[in-house]
Amino acid sequence: MEIKSYQNQAEQLVKEYLLADSFIPYTSVICGICASKMVYDVTQLFSNVYFKSYPSLSKVQRTEWSNRSMSTFHAIFITVMSLYFVFWSNLYSDHQHGSLITFRSSALSTFTLGVSVGYFLSDLGMIIWFYPSLGGMEFVLHHLLSAAAVAYAMLTGEGQLYTFMILISETTTPGINLRWYLDTAGMKRSRAYLINGVVIFVTWLVARILPFIYLFYHLYLHYDQVKQMHNYGQLLIFVVPLVLSVMNLMWFGKIIRGLRKTLAKRQ
Template sequence: MGFTAPGLLLSYVYVNAKGQWGRVAMDPFSQLILLIAVVSFCTFQWLFHSVSPWASSRISPAFLKLTHKQKIEWNSRTVSTLHALLVGLFCLCILFFDEAVNQDPVWGDPTLVKINVSITTGYLISDLLLIFYYWRAIGDKFFVIHHLAALYAYYYVLGQGMLPYFANFRLLAEFSTPCVNQRWFFEVLGYSKASKPNMANGVLMAMVFFLVRIAVMPVYYSRMCSVYGTEAFYKVTFGGRCAWIFSSICLDIMNIMWMHKIARGCYKVLRSRRRSKPESQENGKTD
């Protein structure tokens, strides 16, 4: 049984079957991954506490008029958008150009995927810390479940280098985040739901969310089924298989729930927009 001791970033502490303590040096790449995760955590904390408030107050003067809770959520969503764009673009590069991962989705060379996942790991831990600390402002049990399920799965990717294709594929979902956050920004800034910017973002949000979280499910699970029962599949530890399958199902159930809410909201706004047009045209004729 092993665990990483606090402060021992360059070594791995373990207890053997006889209860004796020991320490082995971490390989250089593992040290790099750990360093990236730590830097990622610190960077996203810095973006939340310093960069976002400073930049937002200059880009959008309305930021200064927000309540304390709204400012916290604003900064959280700003950081979330930056993370989504960074990781999402990296994810696409791996998906299109990393032949090793695409050819062997279970045990292909996970180097680039590990780097991308370590960035996300740092962000998720940072976001969890903020969620718990500012629970009254941004606390959400579904986000806690989402983050913990993702971290549980990423442990096997980073620790054992397994399932790089599937871990990277899940990160495609990040592309829907900017539109979801922008919807909240429009709302808190007082934009009408029927306004053109809000309407355009709402339709784009529904389309992107469906494409990167729902429409890709058949591709994802068909690839999962294609490796089921193979030699590569049975090399994955039992814990790794549970993390892979359980996390995927858990995340997709939430994605379907969120898609349902987004679709209903988009439909209501579009329907109200259509109803308001004839009324405005009729009023225009009478005037």
């Protein structure tokens, strides 16, 4: 009976506080940070047991190994959720006449964005702490812009649809991380490395170039609704996608050059 009483109290605490609308943003951010930390620690333990080459890596390489595992898990989670909200959920459908599309949100969409904010904060903290081992200033800029835009959409409920459109670009992260793992494992000349390069090229085009074109087109079609957002929200909704799209095009150029070199060496 005593155990049942504690269980009921715990369930009531979760419903009334942790999952209450006003607490969802803060709860979800904490969940994102804790999940990132858990994946990082589990990766270290798992890799020590199942990967023979892991102990021989340098300290920086072991840190990046676990860090990339953390980013891969976040990418899978946020890609699935973003695709659901953008293409399958009725929350942001034009046929929903309850409110303007730029102001629609739900407990699930807000929680999802909060988890992503928690990840970006965790990863940004690691990038700064180990700077520049885990990435240069472009990664710091990318994470700052992403965290600011996602946090704004989470806290205000404004522009969540466009935030999820941008987050679809995380689809490319697992392939990029796999490329680093293959390189670190000494498999740079393997067929898997070549296939990985082709997959990155395709997914980058599909997930980081085309969605931004669709996003700007969608903004144009719904500009009358976008104008009703707060000035800060409008600034984020135009500036962040523009900056990220330019960065994506620059990185895409590097991917094309790298793929050409790889194919040339195999001819």
